[in-house]
Amino acid sequence: MPLKVALQMDPIGLVNINGDSTFRIALEAQARGHSLFFYTPDKLAFVEGRVMARGFPIELRREPGNHVTYGEETEVDLGEFDVVWLRQDPPFDMGYITTTHLLDIIHPKTLVVNDPFWVRNYPEKLLVLRFPQLTPPTAIARDLQTIREFKARHGDIILKPLYGNGGAGVFRLDPNDRNLASLYEMFTGMNREPMIVQKFLPDVSKGDKRVILVDGEAVGAINRVPQAGETRSNMHAGGRPEKIGLTPRDLEICATIGPVLKEKGQIFVGIDVIGDYLTEINVTSPTGIQELERFDGTNTAERIWQVIEAKRGQ
Numbered sequence: 001m002p003l004k005v006a007l008q009m010d011p012i013g014l015v016n017i018n019g020d021s022t023f024r025i026a027l028e029a030q031a032r033g034h035s036l037f038f039y040t041p042d043k044l045a046f047v048e049g050r051v052m053a054r055g056f057p058i059e060l061r062r063e064p065g066n067h068v069t070y071g072e073e074t075e076v077d078l079g080e081f082d083v084v085w086l087r088q089d090p091p092f093d094m095g096y097i098t099t100t101h102l103l104d105i106i107h108p109k110t111l112v113v114n115d116p117f118w119v120r121n122y123p124e125k126l127l128v129l130r131f132p133q134l135t136p137p138t139a140i141a142r143d144l145q146t147i148r149e150f151k152a153r154h155g156d157i158i159l160k161p162l163y164g165n166g167g168a169g170v171f172r173l174d175p176n177d178r179n180l181a182s183l184y185e186m187f188t189g190m191n192r193e194p195m196i197v198q199k200f201l202p203d204v205s206k207g208d209k210r211v212i213l214v215d216g217e218a219v220g221a222i223n224r225v226p227q228a229g230e231t232r233s234n235m236h237a238g239g240r241p242e243k244i245g246l247t248p249r250d251l252e253i254c255a256t257i258g259p260v261l262k263e264k265g266q267i268f269v270g271i272d273v274i275g276d277y278l279t280e281i282n283v284t285s286p287t288g289i290q291e292l293e294r295f296d297g298t299n300t301a302e303r304i305w306q307v308i309e310a311k312r313g314q
Contacts, residue, residue, distance in 0.1 A: 002035060003082040004081045005029050007036060007037065008040075008044065008084060008086055009022050009040070009085070009088050009285075010088050013068055015067075017067045018064075024289055024290050025087075025289075026085075027060050037053075037055055037056070038055050038058045039055025043055055044099055044102055050077050050079060051078045052075055052077055053075070056072070057070075057074075058070055079106045081110050082110065083312070084106070084111070084112045085113050086099070086113065086116055089165060089284070089285050090124075091163055092123050092163035092284065100120040108265075114265060114266045114267055117265075119284060124165070124280045125196050134278040135278050137153075137199040138197070139197045140162060141195065147195065147197055151180060154199040155174070156172070156199070156200040157172070159183060159195060160196055165285075201279075203274050203276075207242065208272055208274050209224070209244060209272070210224060210270050210271070210288040211253075211254065211271045212268075212288055213261060215307045216259060216260075216261045217254070217258060217262075218250065219292075219298055219303055220296050220298045221246050221273075223243070225241075241288075241291040242295075249276050257271070261283075268300075
């Protein structure tokens with residue numbers, strides 16, 4: 001039976017249809033006979049006991065510049081839907097967190113993907129802390145002395161915002177760098193959050209691997225190679241995607257974290273692996289499935305919907 005599917009995401013009219021994972025997931029849902037409703041996070045509301053959203057029924061097609069047709073704007077009760085996708089990009093701020101609290105109210109009667117309770121409690125750079133045996137030396141701190149001591153121990157480090165995404169605000173500080181105090185002042189002047197620092201991994205020059213997991217199982221990987229002279233390999237920051245396979249170490253990492261992801265309802269997850277180390281577990285709005293499909297022919301969107309349909313008793 002067809003499912004009623006709502007997409008909570010950034011404006012769908014602006015997405016890159018050849019790279020955006022949400023678009024590919026939605027296109028697969030449509031091909032399977034499910035109906036689609038789109039709204040942006042600012043149109044989510046709690047009104048007198050119901051979780052409501054104002055948006056549009058949509059139809060999608062893979063036509064550049066003509067990829068979406070909107071129906072009439074309407075307000076819907078999300079409690080009447082079968083599936084809601086939580087897919088807006090970070091920053092993982094209080095606005096984002098509030099949407100997870102509202103969607104908690106309707107889940108699991110309405111299946112919210114990924115489970116909003118655990119998206120809220122397992123943001124990208126914090127879930128990895130549960131697996132120190134898999135990660136490079138890491139510290140999370142707002143105290144400058146703590147960060148300085150970490151840098152003194154490891155020499156070459158990466159400093160980045162705790163709740164950022166897409167490679168924004170990522171800095172490499174090598175042993176000769178003199179900018180730590182200035183960067184600290186900049187970050188602490190912007191917000192009250194801690195920062196995350198990790199030992200720099202030279203293997204990043206060979207690429208930052210994005211491994212895709214569906215319901216806790218690895219389905220494939222792409223390699224993201226940074227531009228010459230660039231530390232960041234994120235595709236948002238100009239990283240180049242390349243075909244790559246899964247190594248025994250990748251499979252070991254996935255076997256360790258996969259059961260936790262499955263148990264916590266994290267159906268679609270993208271982890272970042274540099275060399276032998278796990279650096280992030282992305283549960284908010286991971287990307288990479290279109291590149292994986294082009295490289296390996298792996299239809300991750302199909303796998304995702306098979307899991308969801310099974311959970312919905314289809």
